[in-house]
Amino acid sequence: xxxxxxxxxxxxxxxxxxxxxxxxxxxxxxxxxxxxxxxxxxxxxxxxxxxxxxxxxxxxxxxxxxxxxxxxxxxxxxxxxxxxxxxxxxxxxxxxxxxxxxxxxxxxxxxxxxxxxxxxxxxxxxxxxxxxxxxxxxxxxxxxxxxxxxxxxxxxxxxxxxxxxxxxxxxxxxxxxxxxxxxxxxxxxxxxxxxxxxxxxxxxxxxxxxxxxxxxxxxxxxxxxxxxxxxxxxxxxxxxxxxxxxxxxxxxxxxxxxxxxxxxxxxxxxxxxxxxxxxxxxxxxxxxxxx
Numbered sequence: 581x582x583x584x585x586x587x588x589x590x591x592x593x594x595x596x597x598x599x600x601x602x603x604x605x606x607x608x609x610x611x612x613x614x615x616x617x618x619x620x621x622x623x624x625x626x627x628x629x630x631x632x633x634x635x636x637x638x639x640x641x642x643x644x645x646x647x648x649x650x651x652x653x654x655x656x657x658x659x660x661x662x663x664x665x666x667x668x669x670x671x672x673x674x675x676x677x678x679x680x681x682x683x684x685x686x687x688x689x690x691x692x693x694x695x696x697x698x699x700x701x702x703x704x705x706x707x708x709x710x711x712x713x714x715x716x717x718x719x720x721x722x723x724x725x726x727x728x729x730x731x732x733x734x735x736x737x738x739x740x741x742x743x744x745x746x747x748x749x750x751x752x753x754x755x756x757x758x759x760x761x762x763x764x765x766x767x768x769x770x771x772x773x774x775x776x777x778x779x780x781x782x783x784x785x786x787x788x789x790x791x792x793x794x795x796x797x798x799x800x801x802x803x804x805x806x807x808x809x810x811x812x813x814x815x816x817x818x819x820x821x822x823x824x825x826x827x828x829x830x831x832x833x834x835x836x837x838x839x840x841x842x843x844x845x846x847x848x849x850x851x852x853x854x855x856x857x858x859x860x861x862x863x864x865x866x867x868x869x870x871x
Contacts, residue, residue: 615687617680618646626653626660627673632778633829635677636687641716649676665701667694667732674730675717681778681789683810684728688780691729695719698732731781750815750846751823757850758862761834764848766871768836771799773852773859775832786818788826788846798866802839814843825851 617634620627627635635649643649653676660669671694679688696719703713723729765771774790781787790811800808813835815823825833826849836848854862 617682620677621646621650624650624653624677625657626669627677630670630673632679632780634680634778636680640675640678640687640689643676652676659702659706662702662705664705665698668698668702670730670733671695671698679730679778679780683789683812689722689729691725691731692719692722693725694730694732695722725783728782731783733781748815748818748821748823750848751825751850757834757852760848760850761836762865762869764836765799765866765869768799768847769801769838770797770803770836770844771866772797772835773832773863774835776826776829778829779826781819784817784819786815786823786826788813788815796863798863803844807844812844813837813846815846815849823849825849
């Protein structure tokens with residue numbers, strides 16, 4: 581089968597990045613450059629259904645404009661068709677369209693383990709068509725995993741089956757959403773209505789970042805000023821189960837939870853689909869509760 585990436589495109593990419601050793605310097609310099617969050621365009625095929633909707637520019641490869649990022653990212657789409665690793669799209673997208681969290685000033689890098697797994701899976705396929713693993717994807721320059729980074733999803737078929745069949749305890753609905761929320765409100769440390777900005781898996785747990793401007797805080801027991809400004813919620817062991825209500829960025833949810841050690845842990849979450857009038861009525865009911 582003919583490898584779809586042309587030699588000219590490959591050479592163009594190698595010339596753009598420069599000689600071996602230049603990429604670590606580029607990563608270092610990016611942290612000092614002013615960047616901003618941009619919506620990932622639908623035309624960026626490399627990032628379709630990747631799980632987040634906003635990217636940071638300049639990206640991790642030094643592309644300053646969306647036009648440049650789109651052009652360079654398009655050169656790598658053919659590698660996806662080879663299906664050399666299940667995380668190929670995730671790894672490439674995290675470089676060309678890195679996760680952008682407004683709560684963080686720096687870009688979120690792919691974990692070294694993600695790079696190594698994709699490299700080990702794709703290098704033999706690329707070598708069969710005469711292409712080496714490029715120096716600009718040198719895995720040693722990425723975080724080893726003891727800090728925030730984009731991890732591999734894993735390829736264990738059994739774990740995928742389990743995740744599809746088993747809902748997370750916090751996401752298992754027993755009936756009426758409003759009734760459940762009001763019944764459990766007093767026993768929880770925090771209660772929110774919020775739009776989801778991003779959902780990221782980190783070492784088996786799921787990190788949920790809300791849109792702060794759209795957030796309604798009904799209860800925030802013991803929250804610091806920093807947590808009020810930059811809220812990070814966690815779904816413990818969320819990567820081993822499924823939670824449909826938090827899968828889509830931008831969706832509105834009701835959330836209840838506890839503080840456990842230094843984390844705000846979600847114990848109950850449901851999608852909220854009421855109109856504005858119904859929402860106001862619900863909010864008035866919540867604020868009248870006396871615990």
